[in-house]
Amino acid sequence: MDGAGLPETKSTCPYCGVGCGVLLRPSGEGGLDVRGDPDHPANFGRLCSKGSALGQTVGLEHRLLAPQIGGVETDWDTALDLVAERFKSAIAQHGPDSVAFYVSGQLLTEDYYVANKLMKGFIGSANIDTNSRLCMASSVAGHKRAFGSDTVPGTYEDLDQADLVVLVGSNLAWCHPVLHQRLLQARKTRGTKIVVVDPRRTASCADADLHLALQPGSDAALFNGLLTQIAARGAVDADYAANLSGLEAAVASATADDLTATGLPHHELRAFFDLWINTPKVVTIYSQGVNQSTTGTDKVNAILNCHLAAGRIGKPGCGPFSVTGQPNAMGGREVGGLANMLACHLDLENADHRAAVRQFWGADTVPSAAGLKAVDMFSAVANGRIKALWIIHTNPAVSMPDADAVRDAIAACPFTVVSDITAQTDTARVADVLLPATAWAEKEGTVTNSDRTISRQRRVLPAPGLARDDWDILAEVGRRMGFDDAFDYANPAEIFREHATLSGIAGQFGRDYDISALADISDAAYAALQPTRWPVTKNRIGGRFFADGRFFHADGKARIIAVTSRPPATSPTPDSPFVLNTGRLRDQWHTMTRTALSPRLSGHLPEPFVDIHPKDAASLGISSSDLVSLRNAHGRAILRARITKDVQQGQFFAPIHWTAETARCARIDALVAPATDPISGQPESKASTVSATRFQAAWYGFAVSKAEITLDCDYWAKARVPQGFRAELAGRNRVDDWEAEARRIFAAPNATAACVIDAAGGAARVVLREGDALVAALYIARQPIAVMRDYLATLPGTVAADPLSGRVPASVPNPGPTLCSCFAVGVNTIVTAIETEGLLSVEDIGAALGAGTNCGSCRPEIADLLSRTRLKEAAE
Template sequence: LVKLAEKNALDPQYISQYTVDFEKAFSAANKDVADVATLAERIGVDSQTLATFFDWFCQTEKTMTCFSMGVNQSSAGTDKVNAIINCHLATGRIGKAGASPFSLTGQPNAMGGREVGGLANMLAAHMDIENPVHRERVQRFWQSPVIADKSGLKAVDLFDAMYEGKIKAVWIMATNPVVSLPNADKVRAALEKCELVVVSDCIADTDTTRLADVLLPSLGWGEKDGTVTNSERRISRQRGFLPAPAQAKPDWWALSQVAQAMGFEGFDYQTPADVFNEHVALSAFENDASIESGLRDFNLVGLGQLDTEQYNALQPIQWPVLSKDQGTERLFAQGQFYTPNRLAKFVPLTSRAPKNALSAEFPFVLNTGRIRDQWHTMTRTGLTPRLLQHIGEPYAELHPNDAKKLSIQAGDLVEISSTWGKAVVRAQLSDGQRQGSVFVPMHWTGVLTRQSRVGAVVNPAVDPVSGQPENKHTPVKVSRFKAAWHGYLLSTTPLNLPECDYAVAIRLEN
């Protein structure tokens, strides 16, 4: 923000006409700013490269800032996203073709999940659970006798509360938290303590399903019917092309059956189209600028009351959909925002270091994430031998200089340990890895390995607003693992892995 001002790259007219609180944001940034050389050293890049980046951003009118988990998975992730938005607002590069901040969500239909209220602090249709006007509106629409008046627990906090005995029952759908969440051994212990664990999944054997008291068979991707929304707000029909196997049912059906058994009459959906029509109706309900907190960006009024045939024929369309078959290609093109005063709000920010600092005991930064061939916790991709031919074992990628200091060679087993847990993986060396850092993929599980779930190592610090865990910065110790013996076993039938310091199951062709 400061560099934009120094290089006369601000858009004063846009700032004045369409935003508020620029002065507060600029003042906070100005107090926090360092010269290019100092900043480059702080963030670990070449000072000339950083200066070139500043020049490019200042001089390029059509600038897209695309960000994903590297920004979001941080204890300061919300601030980082707001910093990106501040820079785009300050230059008027928002709501224009080729000029916008753009969130690349971490998985398909992440936006669709938010639209239906799939977060602990949201109601359906992008309404806020702690906004009394929104809450009363949704309660009237649903004709609900009661409604929660404060946010629920986000994922990490939820399992902490479960571990402490404050949560007695949990229903987990389509996720594998015993592998994917930070401090994963505590997550597993929490589920072991929980009085009732219900898991809905399309895969029978996962780290989480192994802890289920009730295991419900769900539909997989090729069997589901519904809609998904991508990062450009485009709603598309997802049509199943495989029959539902055996007793497997869609998740909406299972939820509806339980709700009806509990006496809630509003869950008498017969088809996915019924669910979608209610979703559409709520998005349009009292969505009007003349009503307090009325006008909202998410509005599907143009898709109202589709019959099954029309729903099945629905073509991809971007919301808001204000009239039949007429989506909205671009939001904010007229400088109007969905805030009470219709102005975008700059957020004053001060940079913050990761919550857990490096130390003499834990001198390396652990970073986790995805690799090319696997997806999340390998529940499906791990079943495909071809995808395991490129990388068949969990590994830690180190810089050769760090490995040399630790007497580690490529192919050695190494132990990655933190305050929260440890994992044993295979060492890989790469000049592309930053010195002082180690990368371990998030994918491998307790079903496929012994002692290689990197989630057990990751710290549970979270962003105070989003609740996103700090998966990209855990202080760790790296050491060569001295195995007493090594062995390989080939089998034509599945084997139960032995309890040992390190083991990995690798599926092969035939």
């Protein structure tokens, strides 16, 4: 049976904060067909490579299907009784601040609301924080300092109407591809200019009019320079300035700042200042490169200062815009998911706000001081202050800075609960209790995207095994802790109504977040809720904020914050001479719990790597494809070297995604120092320092297998392929019998082996079959192995003609490494089409092969490949 006759269900993508609408249809065999929703205002039918591959990520082979205590399956009553009893015991013995929740932007708003209510309202502690602390806490703090509230002023429509868009610390082309395509459409239709501010040359630079490759951490100096020029050239909006406080002091501080800290030449600075000041409709989009810093809040305010001073905020086509990294980072902010917030953007430090929330919830007390923010929370776990910890839908043993120390702290915590969809994460493996939660496409609730649009996620697949919704798990624990009436929820719609009602109280306090017009929504209307941008009141729906000059500070004015740029917390030393920048890839998501299940997404960049400038590589004696060992006081990692001028000399870039499940030695956050912004608590993930040496291996290998591979050598990294797995390997210790080793790691003791062994030369090739079908193959050499990886990855389970050679037979097409993940188009396919069909542009390639015509995030790579192919042809 297939699902062709079944109706489609409208839902929302579970990846980034763009909040794309999707249409879902069960395949009839446990899978899911996914396409973009043409009616959703965030994406109008477009999806990125990750969203397009969602159907490949819903299988059950990796799922946690029953509660576990100490690794042994149990029933829900036993597990929940234990959780409630251990939390109650810790509170009774050590007080409410001895327990903590660490939650996630993967939660739906209703889940988030219940977690926040349980911790802050009934346990009586503010020790609930979220992995959104690692993404956008500096933006929250900057908004609150400037506006008096955590308000996103603009909307996605501003990208359509802007004449200039500045991307600051945002690789929009890879991290928010659907928004980037919207921007490129504006560029095409109205000539919108694009400026990229980033130390690294990224895919977003391909279509930029100007790339400012500033020094790491110097964003505040750049925007202080811009503020100075706004004032000096008379570009301050005098009328709007009447709504501002602190402008003179901020301009004085900006004028005194050191613009040379940016490292940018005068002509580039002048070009940027001229373009920004002379283009009234300007949007400044910023993301992790700004937020993830020990001065992240000041960087945010430096950007906001410029828009406020020029009066370019809250109007069509202009304003500062923070794009978030998770599907419900905004929803978490709305329910007070951060340790220093209350629900509905109410202030934890405000006695009137606390009293209103306490009375509404019927709680005995609401904490008056901020709880532990993420880095401090795990420090408290490490030093024993936290006795019971509940981690929900996140993987801090990998994603937190100083990740090795965090992993060890979680393992040593007296009692740790993990709610997740899988037991196969670094965090879940060190927990005491595992609770199986429903996943995306199995849940009902809402999420809020980066421009304040509330969308529904809807259930289209049944909950597998004993998995339960997060709100249900949290509410049940609340009841078992003795808070029965407060957590007697029947469904998510009831929670939504409660949250909306509380937002009406916030509205009475003059807060921005008010969806009280939805407080009486029926279950049926909730089920049918269409994407809706807040606020949603009797008098207003959606729109922009602040064009009228009215803000949320007590005096109604915005604050221009005097900012002085400061360097990153750590500086290069002889022992750690290189600056390490970390970030995301186009086709992977966070710690790959979901995306690693998709062979299509794993095909683009299947192995962890570090980008190194050619001059640094030469000084270190490192060649392309060598393995590189990175070290500092916090940890170490081994990564594949990519030699590229996309990074500046003295700077490295490495992606964040690999874990002990996929590449044990590539847990890059183990190298990130736990230094944080003193205001936002957000860690500095862009400017740690490391040493680098060539990893001296005795042998290198590549493997493919139909079944899971068991690896325990010094270096390994594995990824999914259509019918199995592929892996890169390397080791320091000599192996005397490669056939026996192959049988061991592939768990195939009885397979038929074909081998070519060159003991003197240190080379080996072993192919294992069952009947005529290839079950595994291993290729070994003393140098990084040269074989046709992407061809070999197609062989598990097939009758392959000559796999021992490691090369593609002349009669077999070889598409090469995947370049376009949406349509699985390989590099060789594109090159062949260029050479044989005379293709002259990215558009020609798209028309011929489809590559680059969906999310468009591969278009810069296609353009680069086209240029290199044409240059090669010209040279010949």
